[in-house]
Amino acid sequence: MELVLLAALGVGGATVFGALIGFLFRKISHTFSDIVLSFAAGVMLSAAVVGLILPSLEYGGKYGILVTVAGIFAGAVFLNFVDRLVPHLHKLAGADTEKHAKSNLSKVLLFVSAIAIHNLPEGIAAGVGFGSGDTSQALLIAGGIALQNIPEGMVIIGPMLAAGVKPGRTFVLAMMTGVVEVIGTLIGYFFGMASVILPFALAFAGGTMLYVISDEMIPETHAHGHERGATYALLVGFCVMLITDVLLGG
Numbered sequence: 001m002e003l004v005l006l007a008a009l010g011v012g013g014a015t016v017f018g019a020l021i022g023f024l025f026r027k028i029s030h031t032f033s034d035i036v037l038s039f040a041a042g043v044m045l046s047a048a049v050v051g052l053i054l055p056s057l058e059y060g061g062k063y064g065i066l067v068t069v070a071g072i073f074a075g076a077v078f079l080n081f082v083d084r085l086v087p088h089l090h091k092l093a094g095a096d097t098e099k100h101a102k103s104n105l106s107k108v109l110l111f112v113s114a115i116a117i118h119n120l121p122e123g124i125a126a127g128v129g130f131g132s133g134d135t136s137q138a139l140l141i142a143g144g145i146a147l148q149n150i151p152e153g154m155v156i157i158g159p160m161l162a163a164g165v166k167p168g169r170t171f172v173l174a175m176m177t178g179v180v181e182v183i184g185t186l187i188g189y190f191f192g193m194a195s196v197i198l199p200f201a202l203a204f205a206g207g208t209m210l211y212v213i214s215d216e217m218i219p220e221t222h223a224h225g226h227e228r229g230a231t232y233a234l235l236v237g238f239c240v241m242l243i244t245d246v247l248l249g250g
Contacts, residue, residue, distance in 0.1 A: 004130045007142045008185035011126050012178035014146035015119070018153020019174035023167070025154075031229070033151050034221040038230035040148035041217040042237025044209050047144040050245050051129055051137040052206035059132075060199035071203025075121070076211040078204075082117055083215075112156055116177040119149075122212065123184020124191070125205035131192015132202060136248045142185075144241060145209075148217070149181070 056068040122145050129138030153174055160170040191201045221230040 003135065004127065004185070004189050007126060007130065007139065008123070008182040011123060011142050011146045011149065011185055012119075012180075012182035014149035015153040015178035015181065016175050018150035019157055019171060020153075021150070022154040022157030022174075023171070031224075031226055033155065034224055034226045034230050035233045037148070037151045037217055038221045038233035039237035039240075040144065040151065041213050041221065042234035042239075043144035043147055043241045044217075044237075045213055045234070046238045046241035046245070047141040048125075048206045048209035048213070050242065051134075051141045052125065052202045052209070055132060055134065055137065056199045056202035056206065059202065064199060067199045068203040071200040072207035072210065074200075075204040075207025075209075079121060079208050079211045079215075082121075112160065112173050112177065115152060115156060116180045119177055119181040120184040120187075121205070121208040122148075123181035123186075124188035125209050126181075127185040127188025127190075128192040128198075128201045128205040129188075130185075131189045131194075132198055137245070140241060140245055140248070145181075148212075149178070153178070 053068060053072065056071060057064045060067040126138070126142040126145050129141040132138065156174055156177070157170060160173065161167065165173070188201070188205065192198060194201070218230075218234075221234075
C-alpha cells in the first residue's frame with residue numbers, strides 16, 4: 001500500500017512539477033512542448049497495450065477477448081461522455097487562450113476544471129495496475145502517466161496568469177488538478193484488487209488511455225506544424241517503454 005501511495009503522489013506531483021516549470025518559463029515553445037507530449041504519448045501507448053490490455057486478455061480466461069474489447073470501449077465511451085459534459089480545452093492552452101484570457105476568465109477556469117476531471121481516469125489507470133499485483137508493470141504505467149502530466153502542468157499556468165489569476169492561486173489550482181489524480185489512483189487500486197472485475201478494469205483503464213492519446217495528445221502535438229518530429233518522438237517513447245518493460249522482465 002505504501003508503494004501505491006508513493007506512486008499516487010508521484011503521478012499527481014508530476015502535474016505540480018510541470019506547473020513549476022510553467023512558472024519559470026512563462027512562454028513554453030510549441031516545439032518543446034509538442035516533442036515532450038509526443039514522447040509521453042508513445043510511453044502511454046505502450047503502457048496501455050503492454051501493461052493493461054494484454055494482461056486483461058491474460059486474466060480474462062475463456063471470454064477474455066470479449067471482456068477486453070468491452071472494457072476498452074467502455075473506457076473510451078466513458079471519457080467521451082465526460083467530454084460532452086465538460087469539453088476538454090487543451091487547444092485553449094496555447095497563444096489564442098492567452099490572447100483572449102483577460103476577457104474570458106470563466107473559459108480559462110473551465111479549461112482547468114476539464115483537466116482536473118480528465119485526470120481522474122488517468123489516475124484510475126495507474127491504480128488498476130497496482131491492483132493487479134504486477135508491480136513492475138504498474139510502475140511503468142504510472143511513470144508513463146506522470147510523464148504526460150508534466151507538459152500538462154506546464155500549459156495550464158500561462159493562461160491563468162494571463163487571465164489575471166494571482167500566482168499563488170494559480171499554483172493552488174494547478175496542484176488541485178494533481179490531487180484529483182492521486183484520488184483516482186487510489187480508486188483504481190481498490191478496483192484492481194477485486195479479482196472478479198480485474199480483466200474488465202484493466203481494459204477499461206487501457207481504453208481511457210487510448211482515448212486520451214488519440215483524442216487529445218496526438219491532435220495537440222500535430223497542431224503547430226511539427227508532425228514529423230512529433231511522430232518520431234511518439235515512436236521513441238513507445239520503444240523506450242517497450243524496452244524498459246522487456247528489461248524488467250514484464
